[in-house]
Amino acid sequence: MSFMSDTTAPAHPALIEALARANHGAAASYGADAISERVARAIAEVFETDVSVWLVGSGTAANALALSVLCSGLGAVAAHEEAHIARDERGAVTFFTGGAQLALLGGAHAKIGLDALDAALAANQPDFVHETPLEALSLTNLTECGAAYAAGEIAERAARAKAAGLAVHLDGARFANALVGLSSTPAELTWKAGVDAVSLGATKNGALGCEAIVLFGEARARFEELQARAKRAGHMPAKARFLAAQMEAYLADGLWLELARTANAKARALAETLTGFPGAAIVHPVDGNEVFARLPEAAAAALRAAGVSFYTWLDGASRFVCSWRTGDEEIASVAAVRAAGHASG
Amino acid sequence: MSFMSDTTAPAHPALIEALARANHGAAASYGADAISERVARAIAEVFETDVSVWLVGSGTAANALALSVLCSGLGAVAAHEEAHIARDERGAVTFFTGGAQLALLGGAHAKIGLDALDAALAANQPDFVHETPLEALSLTNLTECGAAYAAGEIAERAARAKAAGLAVHLDGARFANALVGLSSTPAELTWKAGVDAVSLGATKNGALGCEAIVLFGEARARFEELQARAKRAGHMPAKARFLAAQMEAYLADGLWLELARTANAKARALAETLTGFPGAAIVHPVDGNEVFARLPEAAAAALRAAGVSFYTWLDGASRFVCSWRTGDEEIASVAAVRAAGHASG
């Protein structure tokens, strides 16, 4: 019963099968193969617009490479202080951009607060040579606290950023999980709301290891530079067809949406179960596949004793992550601990 | 009939099967899984010594990360002027080390000449602050011209380098192809000859995309730094078990050696076939799976017209690469062009 992370889950079998299907005959190397071409078209369909697409094997690579064409090494990226790029990627944005700083902003549920953003933009002085100017804004959807930005929330942040000359990036490591809980299209959650580039994750939602960097609109002019940066960073693997085959199967027939719906449903069930522990509280909206609960110490200990694993978050809350593979029996295990606790209480 | 590169070949089916087998249940992320542990032990057995191992998805990442713990950003890496790190990796060594220069040396068959190496080491002034000092030597086996360094050739270059305070790296993108043509063990071709770190390739010899960075001896003290550098560069994928499963299957039951023997045999057959073209000459030793031939223009044109694809190399030679998957019928196609040419001649 691991609720540690959706990254501990296996891949969906359809993606393994896609690898086997792709494994025939010669194919052009380094992304010039037929499957890579088809994937680019499939992603264009998903987003209902022209796009430039580059596939990589990790979310850190996707975020840092995407930002490396939106922010120079002399600039700064505004991000939430709990953002993955700030806390969990070992300075990758700085490395890939050649020096960019992160400007960290607060806000509830790991959404960047409008006040914080306004203050940062008001203080930004792009012509003052001594300070590092903001050049990009990075949002995360789902946020690191499991909440989803609605399309309007993306748009109002992006509009402020763009008015101040910033480019806008979206870390969509769990984009599918955010999407299926909202009544918006992929387009409405990205380029129609002002997003220039998105890291479209698949790994956490059923892939072996595949994320797409998707550039929209004017950002597409940087696509050749993006490829050069990918090459230099070791993110232009020779047999790129095996990345493409994963993404093609992931998007085919709405598999990605189905997997995300499953994971989200398990999270909601888990949240309901956890609220049954006396004194427990859910501390962030359960908009996707993550549940953050404040649990009495005894409850947390009882769960761990029963083999239920989860993270203790920065603020002391317990983080539970469901995946496409989470089973009803795992939720039931949690319920059993709760029931036992009641009995013994 | 593509002899463009061994990277256009598919993966060996055993590796796809290994992915399917690995795809069950939860597994710890980021390299802490059981298969990754087993792979490290398997590589230790291959090399008959204690090693530290990190798996990545591309050869560029393997070379540049390995060198980033052998050479600082203030130093230089000596390499052959035709080395992959010099010609084909878009400045990756400089990027990953934070500034290291490449010092390019000549030598026949893309082996670094002893004279060139001696001259470079004699000119090296590690205490002269104005010039960039050599800190590492990078050899490639197979070389970029398809020749193999014998163990003694590695050792005499490594000994000179180490006497001058340099660390020694081996780019083994085609290590298996070099190995099976020599009467030496993996150990004798690496750490016993003075190599500190090897990029052990699998992608070109049957993997989907997997290379191992292997550290020996004192270089192992840099393993934690290597991991931090890998993380920062997006080369610590979440579901690392899928890299490990490839490498495990690749090494199991001598599959890697069998695949390399096949590719090498095809290359020798191809070389013999090509020498049958009037005026043709093989220009480098065919020690592995690559054939470099100087072909009369008419012969090259006839081959291309018949659908046989290959690269024209820097010096005008034609490069043919065989893979584990090259078929006898592909060699026969070349022979047929030759026969047709004779008939018409």
Next chain:
Amino acid sequence: MSFMSDTTAPAHPALIEALARANHGAAASYGADAISERVARAIAEVFETDVSVWLVGSGTAANALALSVLCSGLGAVAAHEEAHIARDERGAVTFFTGGAQLALLGGAHAKIGLDALDAALAANQPDFVHETPLEALSLTNLTECGAAYAAGEIAERAARAKAAGLAVHLDGARFANALVGLSSTPAELTWKAGVDAVSLGATKNGALGCEAIVLFGEARARFEELQARAKRAGHMPAKARFLAAQMEAYLADGLWLELARTANAKARALAETLTGFPGAAIVHPVDGNEVFARLPEAAAAALRAAGVSFYTWLDGASRFVCSWRTGDEEIASVAAVRAAGHASG
């Protein structure tokens, strides 16, 4: 009447004279001259210990180079959120270290709060590869708010940092101004308190452009690397004797202390004058040559109208900086505005 910055002041004439004296005959280049040697000895005497010294032409270079031998490109430097390295040096620490992050901490009067430091150290996980670990602490004395850390305050912060494995840097752009207001020696404010490297400023206190990077104790083992980094960054000027001549004259016969005492005395007089404005308040301790005052709008406007220039700080306070060259008549001008205001009030 410019109180904008001590950098708008001229150099002390004794330093110009020293340049003229140094301007005779041939001298070894790049820091190997006799004056540079004497300066290293003079700084050793000032700090009462063995030191390694490198002279540069700007404070940004001094801070970033010093930190580049205390923190790797994979680590982070903890600093106050108002520190010069955070707000005014355009990402120089990141650039010189090859990627280091800044971890910004709060605290009154731009001194790092013990609570903030304790929390940061408690959260630091040097073995957790995903997050950037703290490797150095940078303190500033005088702080950016004009307050002075006493020796004990330095020591208690440095002790915590060192216990957690961090190196300690001191930005002493206004070290002389801090020093002369305290009852401690240079040694007690630096290495005896746990400081590994200090940026010893002279520019703001009477030099044309000269700062010394001073390494103590074990940090001295990095001196050759520091020189290589200085060379690579263009901070190894050919005629280094002209940097050294400035520093020699600055330290000779206690000139640096005398200049700082003068500037500090003017600041105290100015502070007293400013407190005479009805509704005005001094918001930070006037421990050196800077005065931060919260002034009624009318008072600020009246001062500006009278030609008195000063900065409006981040928090709305007015910053006045005195220098070795600030004259009594400049203080008197401020008093005159105050007096006129009273008359008209």
Next chain:
Amino acid sequence: MSFMSDTTAPAHPALIEALARANHGAAASYGADAISERVARAIAEVFETDVSVWLVGSGTAANALALSVLCSGLGAVAAHEEAHIARDERGAVTFFTGGAQLALLGGAHAKIGLDALDAALAANQPDFVHETPLEALSLTNLTECGAAYAAGEIAERAARAKAAGLAVHLDGARFANALVGLSSTPAELTWKAGVDAVSLGATKNGALGCEAIVLFGEARARFEELQARAKRAGHMPAKARFLAAQMEAYLADGLWLELARTANAKARALAETLTGFPGAAIVHPVDGNEVFARLPEAAAAALRAAGVSFYTWLDGASRFVCSWRTGDEEIASVAAVRAAGHASG
């Protein structure tokens, strides 16, 4: 009798006097002072066109900063294999550009050979993502062998470079020495010949430490970026008036030309003297203030024994550098050794 380098010479007294004159009253910091403005105008007059100017304290900083706005971190700079940026600046171009490679070319007298340049440009594949493309050409005038490129020689190299999309940089550390030996204007040797940016040296020809980065034409659009890069690298000193005062005095009333004429005349006299040693040969044109002579061992030893110092160059030649301060008596000392040798011979 030091002929080691023109960097061992003192500054011309007029520049010290200029520092003293500049040392009055308050002046805006960071290059916004009146003298800096006047210097920009003076340089525009020298080059007879609009320019953007930034002053720095070392030649390494001038070259690397200039190139950092002409070549990205993904590109390469073509330079002569003996160029200062290749041999004597510790990888500064790579550091300041964030990763650029150097592509080293041969050619007699340290002038880039047209054949070598043509070959490099023919091999350049800006659209081939795997190799690092050439983005800039860097020429040096005087070359490292003391020869001068004539205006036409600059133009034919720059034209080839520009046709291939490269920007053109000129390292003019000894620009004055080249200029006064040619019948061309500064404009003809730079922007009229296709140069985009020049590092205009003063330090080797009479300054304490001052070099100007001068941008022409379209390169001027990068001036704000240049300032940001300068700031980040510690090359925006607070009291910039003291750099500007040096450059102003250097250019005033043709002082720079007079000093260069003196140094060049001494070099010609020295060359004539050296040719008197039996078996000696001058190996490069003496177009400026440097003499490269191949001396019999006994002659070199006799000179050293008499206290005449000089460098042994890479190819075994002896390099003698004259400066504005070289005296007739120093030439006479060499002649005396020669005469003594003849007597004893």
